Amino acid sequence: MVTSVGSSILTSLGASSIDTGSLVDQLATAAIADKQKALTNRETANTSRISDLATAVNSVTSFSSALASLVSGGSLYTQPTSSNASIVKVSALAGARLNGLSASIKVEKLATAQTLTAEPLASPATKVGLGTMTLTVGSQTKTITITAANNSLAGLAKAIKDAGLNVTASTITDSTGSRLVIKGATGADNAFSLTMASGNPGEIDRFVYDPNSYDPDNITGLTRQQEAENAEIIVDGVKINLMSALPGSIVTIGSDQPIDAIKQAVSDFVDA
Numbered sequence: 592m593v594t595s596v597g598s599s600i601l602t603s604l605g606a607s608s609i610d611t612g613s614l615v616d617q618l619a620t621a622a623i624a625d626k627q628k629a630l631t632n633r634e635t636a637n638t639s640r641i642s643d644l645a646t647a648v649n650s651v652t653s654f655s656s657a658l659a660s661l662v663s664g665g666s667l668y669t670q671p672t673s674s675n676a677s678i679v680k681v682s683a684l685a686g687a688r689l690n691g692l693s694a695s696i697k698v699e700k701l702a703t704a705q706t707l708t709a710e711p712l713a714s715p716a717t718k719v720g721l722g723t724m725t726l727t728v729g730s731q732t733k734t735i736t737i738t739a740a741n742n743s744l745a746g747l748a749k750a751i752k753d754a755g756l757n758v759t760a761s762t763i764t765d766s767t768g769s770r771l772v773i774k775g776a777t778g779a780d781n782a783f784s785l786t787m788a789s790g791n792p793g794e795i796d797r798f799v800y801d802p803n804s805y806d807p808d809n810i811t812g813l814t815r816q817q818e819a820e821n822a823e824i825i826v827d828g829v830k831i832n833l834m835s836a837l838p839g840s841i842v843t844i845g846s847d848q849p850i851d852a853i854k855q856a857v858s859d860f861v862d863a
Contacts, residue, residue: 616805671829674843681844687828692846694826698836703749705782707800711768715745720794728756728775728783735785737795745770747798751785758783771798 669682669689679696683689712719721742724735733754737747744762748771751760756776775783785800824831829844 619717669846669848670823672845672847674842674845675837676834678835678837678840679844681836682830682832684825684830689828689846690703692827692829692844694844696831696844697840698833698842699838701833701836704777707771707773708782709771709798710831711770712744713768714821715744715748715762715764715769718742719744719747720796721800722795723788724795724798725786725788726754726756726757726758726783727786729780730755734788736841745772745852756778756780756783773800784809796809848857 602805668683668687669692669694671683671689673679673681675753678698712727716818719737719742721739726733726735733756735747735750735754737750741747748760748762751758751773756774760771760773762769763772764770773785775781783800785798787796787799824833831844
């Protein structure tokens, strides 16, 4: 309709050779150009806002995940502290809530493995004497019997080893002769002794071994013994590792808020 009217007007004006269809299209396009541009600009702006919002959501999600990881791992909980980590190392058990932690520890001696090294004899085949001995490891005891059939240094070592307690026994030979060596596991609970039950004095009783009493590690208000070398002691949600001994030195155990971890979590979020 618009094209027909336009064509009639132009024909009356003597412009029959003009492409009226194209001219009308151009006029129509020009009429809506400003509105089209405004809509396009608005679309671009909205797309940008949506992208920025998506980025913000991702950042918040990342921060939430990082924070949740710190919380679940206990990094944002109050942490135990040690005044000398080279002697006493402390860490919190997973999920432990520490409140008013305060203790003093004095490490006089660390658990070590007991070792018996007997005086040398001529060789592993040297007779050790007949008799019966009692091997005690912790609360367990076994009888060690030496008869004519196993009367030798090697026979004694084998009898101790075959007793099935938590010790090893062997003979070691060097330029000075052959020795019986008995070694136990670490800790007071594995202390061993070898005592006479019956036999001829001056022979098998040369291997009698009765160790000195074990010196415990002292914790204020509490006395504990390490069960093994580098063993862990658990007290009120805190894992305590005794790293070295320094007689007379007192190590203080306390607690601290993880301010640095919180700052780092926030800093990572801001940087993201």
